Amino acid sequence: xxxxxTRRPSAHVPxxxxxxxxxxRAGAGFGALALAALLAEEEARxxxxxxxxPRRPHVAPRARSVIWLFMEGGPSxxxxxxxxxxLQRLAGQPLPPSFGRPITAMGTANNALLPSKxxxxxxxxxxxxVSDWYPHIAQHVDDLCIIRSCWADGxxxxxxxxxxxxxxxxxxxxxxxxxxxxxxxAANQNLPTFVIxxxxxxPIGGPKNWSAGFLPAVYQGTQLRxxxxxxxxxxxxxxxxGAQQRSKIDFINTLNRRFGRTRLDDDQLDARIRAYExxxxxxxxxxxxxxxxxxxEETRRLYGMDEEPTRRFGTNCLLARRLVERxxxxxxxxxxxxxxxxxxxxxxxxxxxxCRISDKPIAGLLTDLKRRGLLETTLVVWxxxxxxxxxxxxxxxxxxNPWGFTxxxxxxxxxxxxxxxxxxxxxxxAVERPVHVHDLHxxxxxxxxxxxxxxxxxxxxxxxxxxxxxxxxxxxxxx
Numbered sequence: 001x002x003x004x005x006t007r008r009p010s011a012h013v014p015x016x017x018x019x020x021x022x023x024x025r026a027g028a029g030f031g032a033l034a035l036a037a038l039l040a041e042e043e044a045r046x047x048x049x050x051x052x053x054p055r056r057p058h059v060a061p062r063a064r065s066v067i068w069l070f071m072e073g074g075p076s077x078x079x080x081x082x083x084x085x086x087l088q089r090l091a092g093q094p095l096p097p098s099f100g101r102p103i104t105a106m107g108t109a110n111n112a113l114l115p116s117k118x119x120x121x122x123x124x125x126x127x128x129x130v131s132d133w134y135p136h137i138a139q140h141v142d143d144l145c146i147i148r149s150c151w152a153d154g155x156x157x158x159x160x161x162x163x164x165x166x167x168x169x170x171x172x173x174x175x176x177x178x179x180x181x182x183x184x185x186a187a188n189q190n191l192p193t194f195v196i197x198x199x200x201x202x203p204i205g206g207p208k209n210w211s212a213g214f215l216p217a218v219y220q221g222t223q224l225r226x227x228x229x230x231x232x233x234x235x236x237x238x239x240x241x242g243a244q245q246r247s248k249i250d251f252i253n254t255l256n257r258r259f260g261r262t263r264l265d266d267d268q269l270d271a272r273i274r275a276y277e278x279x280x281x282x283x284x285x286x287x288x289x290x291x292x293x294x295x296x297e298e299t300r301r302l303y304g305m306d307e308e309p310t311r312r313f314g315t316n317c318l319l320a321r322r323l324v325e326r327x328x329x330x331x332x333x334x335x336x337x338x339x340x341x342x343x344x345x346x347x348x349x350x351x352x353x354x355c356r357i358s359d360k361p362i363a364g365l366l367t368d369l370k371r372r373g374l375l376e377t378t379l380v381v382w383x384x385x386x387x388x389x390x391x392x393x394x395x396x397x398x399x400x401n402p403w404g405f406t407x408x409x410x411x412x413x414x415x416x417x418x419x420x421x422x423x424x425x426x427x428x429x430a431v432e433r434p435v436h437v438h439d440l441h442x443x444x445x446x447x448x449x450x451x452x453x454x455x456x457x458x459x460x461x462x463x464x465x466x467x468x469x470x471x472x473x474x475x476x477x478x479x
Contacts, residue, residue, distance in 0.1 A: 051218050052186040052193060057449025062413020062479070063379040064187070065324035066180070066444060068332045069362060072161060072203050073341030076351060076388035076398055077406035078427035080131045082148050083120040086425040087390050091115035095391055099428055105155050105400040106344065106393055113426065114392035117348060126417035133355040136363035142417040143366060143375070143410045145477050149421025149430035152386055152402040152437045157204045157339050160385035160402060163437050165209040167468050174213035174457075176441055177330040179466040181219040182212075182457065183450045188327030191289060192222035195323055195331045197316040203337045210332065214459045221332070224290075224319070289326050292318060303364040309353075314361035321368055324378050329448075341384055344397040366410060379412030379447050381440075390426040404430040407440060413447045415479040438471030446473045 078084050090096070092112050101109045120129040123141040130138035137144075154160030159169030166173040174182070177194040186193040196210045203209055210221030292300070295318065303318045304310025313335050320331040335341075335358045343350035362382065369375040387405025388398035404423035410416060421433035442452040445466060452471060456463040 051216060052181070052189065054185040054187065055183065057184060058451040058454050059446070059449050061447070061449030063411070063447045064377040065328060066177075066330045066379045066381065066412070066448065067320045067324060067365070068177075068330070069358075069380065069382045070164070070203075070332060070334045071341050071354070071358065071382070071384040072334055072336045073157070073339035073343075073354075074160075074384045074386045074388060074400055074405075075341050075354070076343065076347065077148070077401075077404075077423070078388065078390060079116045079118050079347070079351060080133060080355075081129075081146050081406045081408065082423060082427055083116070083118075083129055083131075084390065084423075084425060084427045087113055087427060088115045090426070095426070095428075099424070099426065102389075102403065102428065103155070104389065104391070108389060108391045108393045108399040111391040111393065113390050114347075114396075114398060124417060128417065128419060133351060134359050136359045137366075140363060140366045140410070143370070144408045144416055145410065145414045145418055145420060146406060146408045147420045147435050147440075147474070147477070148404075148406050148423055149433050150383070150387075150405050150407045150435050150437070150440065151430045152405075154385065154402055155400060157342070157385060157400075160400075161204045161209060164383075164385045166211075166213065167438060167441055167466060171205065171208045172213055173464075173468075174215045174219070174466070175210045175221065176444065176466060177210060177221050177332060178212040178215055178219040179455060180330045180445070180448060180450070182215050183445070183455045184329060184448065186327075187329055191286060191323070191326060191328055193329050194219070194221040195320075195328055196221045196223040197319060197331065197333045198223065198337050199312050199316070199334060201338045203334050204339055214464065215457055221330075289322055290319060292322075299368065302367060304360040307360075309356050310360050313357050314364065317361040317365040318368075321365060321372075321374070325372070325374060343388065344399065345394050347388070347397050350397075369411060375411035377412060379414065379444065380410045381407065381444065382409075383407030387427075390428055401428065404428055407435075409443075409477060413479050414477055418476075420474065420476045433474075433476070435474055436471065438467040439474050442467050442471035443474045443477055447478075 078087065090113050092115075094110060094112060095101070103109070116131075118131040118133055120131055122129050123138045126142050128141045128144070128146060130141055152160055152163055154163050154169040162171055163169045165175045167176070175194075181193045194210065207220075207223070210223070212218070212220035288294075292315065297306075299318070300306060300314075303314035305314045305318065313333070316333050320333055323331050336354055341350070341354050366375065366380065369378055369380070383406065386400055386402040389401045391399065393399045404427060421435055422431060423429060424431045445452045445455065452465060452467045452473075456465055458464075
């Protein structure tokens with residue numbers, strides 16, 4: 001028999017030269033299996049703890065949610081909630097020397113005093129006077145704590161809007177809503193915890209006003225679109241089922257986490273992962289939350305949604321109620337974005353328009369919250385970045401006034417039917433119980449159960465606070 005040809009090993013198969021080589025290679029295979037199992041276990045553990053998990057408050061909370069009604073541009077306190085008879089008496093005269101000469105935004109310190117054309121009358125059991133520009137809100141005066149002595153550090157809109165949101169006139173710090181989200185976590189894992197509702201444009205400074213600043217990006221606010229479709233593309237295409245959608249999100253998140261292992265300081269990546277997860281959960285919860293067609297015609301009329309001037313802001317006010325009803329902690333509604341309350345040249349025309357837009361929707365919100373039993377647990381805040389001066393600008397307008405202005409609060413542990421603090425006889429400066437922006441923030445945090453000194457975040461070697469290491473709770477506000 002002829003000898004069989006010699007068989008040469010394939011170039012792709014390693015040549016086993018000994019029993020030792022065989023054992024070594026087999027062991028390596030078993031090791032690879034073990035290593036793969038360990039890596040899978042490590043990847044399962046690699047997901048960081050949920051930064052939005054509910055957290056225990058520092059003290060017993062009086063409110064569960066906040067609705068902040070931000071009147072951007074600076075509403076005139078002396079024409080809305082802080083009547084000044086002396087201003088009427090001195091109309092047309094220069095600011096008396098005893099008041100000093102403030103540095104004004106538009107150089108109006110030497111201009112004549114401009115009287116208010118509004119009519120004030122007392123309302124409710126408390127008898128607090130409110131201007132005829134706000135007749136609907138005036139019906140709720142016994143629920144309002146009107147702080148007449150607020151003051152701030154900024155003179156122009158960009159810094160002042162920033163400070164009212166973040167505590168600083170300089171950009172870069174976290175917004176108050178981000179601090180609340182960081183301090184308390186989410187009450188509803190299927191909806192954003194901090195929501196922004198705009199009207200027809202962005203506010204001065206844009207998204208920095210709801211930024212997380214140096215906090216992890218997951219705590220930043222979520223902006224919803226204006227109108228009756230605040231969220232687009234919530235439903236997946238009909239050809240994609242829930243299981244397929246879930247597997248896509250899982251695969252994307254797995255890739256993101258692998259990528260992030262070498263970038264542990266990139267909180268934007270973790271925020272993106274959380275956003276994918278939240279978007280997936282929102283496909284089930286959010287359509288119902290933002291579906292205003294579920295509301296009765298009576299409710300829609302209550303918010304002014306049946307009238308053109310009040311339709312947009314009324315829609316946002318109703319949406320805010322639906323969101324806090326479902327556990328959203330912090331909702332900020334802007335009215336007059338782009339500084340539309342900024343009445344430099346035509347106070348009467350400007351404020352007539354803006355009060356018409358905001359009066360009925362805000363009153364409707366207070367009514368609706370109260371009748372649903374939500375006002376007790378929802379803190380409502382109204383105000384702008386500053387007030388207006390008693391001196392005239394161009395004869396018929398008012399300049400910026402950060403030295404004394406009005407903010408009011410209602411619900412959520414607030415003692416209503418009272419006035420806190422006072423401005424001077426002309427409404428120029430806070431003179432009795434001055435309340436700085438940091439004090440406002442400290443009070444809001446306290447009502448939510450957070451101690452503003454204990455709520456800290458380590459940044460660049462020091463513990464940072466929402467109130468920039470200042471501020472005090474305005475105890476007079478508390479019920």
